Structures are given as C-alpha cells and as structure tokens.
Amino acid sequence: DAKTTQPPSMDCAEGRAANLPCNHSTISGNEYVYWYRQIHSQGPQYIIHGLKNNETNEMASLIITEDRKSSTLILPHATLRDTAVYYCIVRVVLGSGNTGKLIFGQGTTLQVKP
Amino acid sequence: SQTIHQWPATLVQPVGSPLSLECTVEGTSNPNLYWYRQAAGRGLQLLFYSVGIGQISSEVPQNLSASRPQDRQFILSSKKLLLSDSGFYLCAWSRPKEQYFGPGTRLTVT
Numbered sequence: 001d002a003k004t005t006q007p008p009s010m011d012c013a014e015g016r017a018a019n020l021p022c023n024h025s026t027i028s029g030n031e032y033v034y035w036y037r038q039i040h041s042q043g044p045q046y047i048i049h050g051l052k053n054n055e056t057n058e059m060a061s062l063i064i065t066e067d068r069k070s071s072t073l074i075l076p077h078a079t080l081r082d083t084a085v086y087y088c089i090v091r092v093v094l095g096s097g098n099t100g101k102l103i104f105g106q107g108t109t110l111q112v113k114p
Numbered sequence: 115s116q117t118i119h120q121w122p123a124t125l126v127q128p129v130g131s132p133l134s135l136e137c138t139v140e141g142t143s144n145p146n147l148y149w150y151r152q153a154a155g156r157g158l159q160l161l162f163y164s165v166g167i168g169q170i171s172s173e174v175p176q177n178l179s180a181s182r183p184q185d186r187q188f189i190l191s192s193k194k195l196l197l198s199d200s201g202f203y204l205c206a207w208s209r210p211k212e213q214y215f216g217p218g219t220r221l222t223v224t
Contacts, residue, residue: 043215099146104157
C-alpha cells in the first residue's frame with residue numbers, strides 16, 4: 001500500500017510556480033521521500049529526493065516539513081511540457097539498505113495551461 | 115552515461131502463450147535491477163528485484179518469473195500468459211538511492 005496521499009489533480013498557469021503537496025504521516029526515520037513524474041506511455045522520470053532537509057536541483061525544489069509528515073514539490077516556472085502525473089513516493093528499504101522499493105500511489109495529474 | 119533499454123516496446127499475445135521481456139543497462143556495473151508493472155490507470159507495482167547475477171527476489175506472488183543471466187541483463191518471463199498480465203512493464207536500475215526507469219513494454223494479452 002502506498003504510504004503517501006496526494007490530490008488527484010491540479011492546474012497551473014504556464015510560467016507560474018506549481019506547488020504539489022504530499023502527505024506521508026507514517027514515514028519512518030530512515031525512509032526517503034522521492035518525486036517522479038510520468039508522461040503518458042513513458043517510463044517515470046526521477047525528479048528529486050530528500051530525507052530531512054530541503055533540496056533543490058535543476059528541475060525542482062523539495063520542501064519537507066520539520067516533522068517529515070508532509071512535503072511539497074515546487075516547479076518554479078511551469079511549462080506546458082511539465083504536464084504529467086507526479087508521484088510522491090516513500091522509498092522502503094529492502095535487504096541491505098542499498099536496495100529500495102518505490103511504492104507508487106495514484107499521483108497528482110498536473111495540467112499546465114497557457 | 116548510463117542508459118537502460120527494454121524490448122519489445124509493444125506486444126500483443128494470446129492467453130496461454132509464453133512471454134519474454136528483456137532489459138539491459140549500459141554504462142554501469144553491478145546495478146540493482148527491478149521489474150515493475152503498471153495496470154491501466156494505476157500506479158506502479160514492484161514485481162521483482164535483483165542485487166546480482168542469479169539473485170532474484172519476488173515481491174508479489176504471480177504468474178511471472180524473472181532471471182538475471184548477466185550483470186546488466188534482466189529478463190521477465192511467463193510460461194502461460196493470463197488476461198490479467200496485461201499492463202505496462204517497466205525495468206529500472208538504481209544507484210544506492212535513485213532509481214532510473216526504462217521506456218517500458220506495453221503488453222496486451224488477448
């Protein structure tokens with residue numbers, strides 16, 4: 001079962017910031033939060049991940065609350081090509097710790113509009 | 115740079131026929147490899163993972179099996195397909211923390 005909950009859909013105007021929320025109230029101390037996105041009929045694309053601290057890369061920023069029970073993915077300047085299903089995932093450690101299972105939920109369908 | 119390949123891209127097979135999907139990774143050695151399935155309108159479900167040649171772990175009981183005959187090759191198989199095996203099959207490889215997905219194989223069992 002997915003350990004995250006997300007709104008099923010969101011709209012965002014092109015050029016504006018897209019803020020995608022995620023709740024993960026049952027996350028364990030050593031479990032990371034990951035974000036992927038999937039454009040129709042393609043494999044999921046890695047965006048960003050974090051444990052406790054906020055993270056930023058060339059694609060997005062990840063803001064994790066201090067209690068780690070929720071997070072927000074921020075796309076600073078959304079474009080039409082950012083239209084996709086965005087998955088917030090808690091990575092469950094398997095075996096030795098270098099192997100992890102990504103438990104996908106239903107995700108948020110982000111529609112970027114001109 | 116690392117790349118991951120899957121083939122075929124699409125496949126239509128009758129019920130009861132065998133299945134073999136192949137995944138290969140380039141540009142890395144001893145990767146962790148994964149098979150996921152995505153049913154229509156749903157999220158991905160982990161089917162198998164492998165931490166090395168010949169080492170396969172199954173996450174859910176099912177009609178499928180996996181093998182890893184070489185370091186960077188991962189194969190998903192079935193002896194007799196069921197209608198419920200239809201879906202989008204994705205192979206992934208990982209560094210210690212990040213997983214990267216292949217382009218997927220869309221399987222339709224008729």
